[in-house]
Amino acid sequence: MFDTRPDREAEVALVGRSNVGKSTLMREITGHTFDTGGKPGVTREPNHFDWTAEDFVVTDLPGFGFMSGVDEDRREQIKTDIVRYLEEYADNVLVGILVVDGKSVIDIIDRHSGPDEIPYDVEMYHFLRELDIPTVVAVNKMDKVDDRDERLNELCDRLGLLPPWKQWQETIAPITAKKGRIDPLNEAVRDHLHEQGRDDLFKFF
Numbered sequence: 001m002f003d004t005r006p007d008r009e010a011e012v013a014l015v016g017r018s019n020v021g022k023s024t025l026m027r028e029i030t031g032h033t034f035d036t037g038g039k040p041g042v043t044r045e046p047n048h049f050d051w052t053a054e055d056f057v058v059t060d061l062p063g064f065g066f067m068s069g070v071d072e073d074r075r076e077q078i079k080t081d082i083v084r085y086l087e088e089y090a091d092n093v094l095v096g097i098l099v100v101d102g103k104s105v106i107d108i109i110d111r112h113s114g115p116d117e118i119p120y121d122v123e124m125y126h127f128l129r130e131l132d133i134p135t136v137v138a139v140n141k142m143d144k145v146d147d148r149d150e151r152l153n154e155l156c157d158r159l160g161l162l163p164p165w166k167q168w169q170e171t172i173a174p175i176t177a178k179k180g181r182i183d184p185l186n187e188a189v190r191d192h193l194h195e196q197g198r199d200d201l202f203k204f205f
Contacts (some may be wrong), residue, residue, distance in 0.1 A: 018063030
């Protein structure tokens with residue numbers, strides 16, 4: 001189990017597959033650089049970022065799913081640790097941000113959908129919801145997507161949300177973290193913070 005978490009009450013947690021841009025997004029949110037690798041699975045431990053005077057932490061959890069050069073047992077262990085972490089701190093996590101790659105997410109979900117298999121992204125989305133963690137799906141790398149609305153509608157469909165996506169703007173946030181275009185995510189996060197009476201944290205988003 002990850003034991004690096006600073007002693008902070010409120011938390012926003014980023015989860016998602018390897019190589020979807022979580023660390024880049026973390027850098028955009030916090031203004032600080034973290035190790036981002038060209039290879040999937042560079043982040044093996046959570047990256048936490050907290051502010052001295054604030055009782056608040058942003059956490060970038062390791063990527064789950066395929067990682068080159070990582071054997072299956074280790075992958076499963078990382079996934080188990082992520083699940084345990086979220087269960088342990090569910091009451092502290094004000095918003096869970098599930099980061100997906102807008103260009104490949106539908107293909108990946110469809111490839112892993114079957115009678116005995118639930119795709120990781122879909123599973124993680126529903127798991128966060130089961131823990132009563134308000135969840136935003138940050139659909140990253142949207143600059144590489146041509147049929148934007150269609151793609152986002154398809155994603156809603158896979159997550160069990162009735163399209164069109166535009167009625168789910170507190171849940172579906174199309175972004176391009178690398179270019180600093182994360183306003184839809186910030187707005188969605190603020191919606192959830194506001195509902196929990198935490199407007200004081202708006203300055204971070």
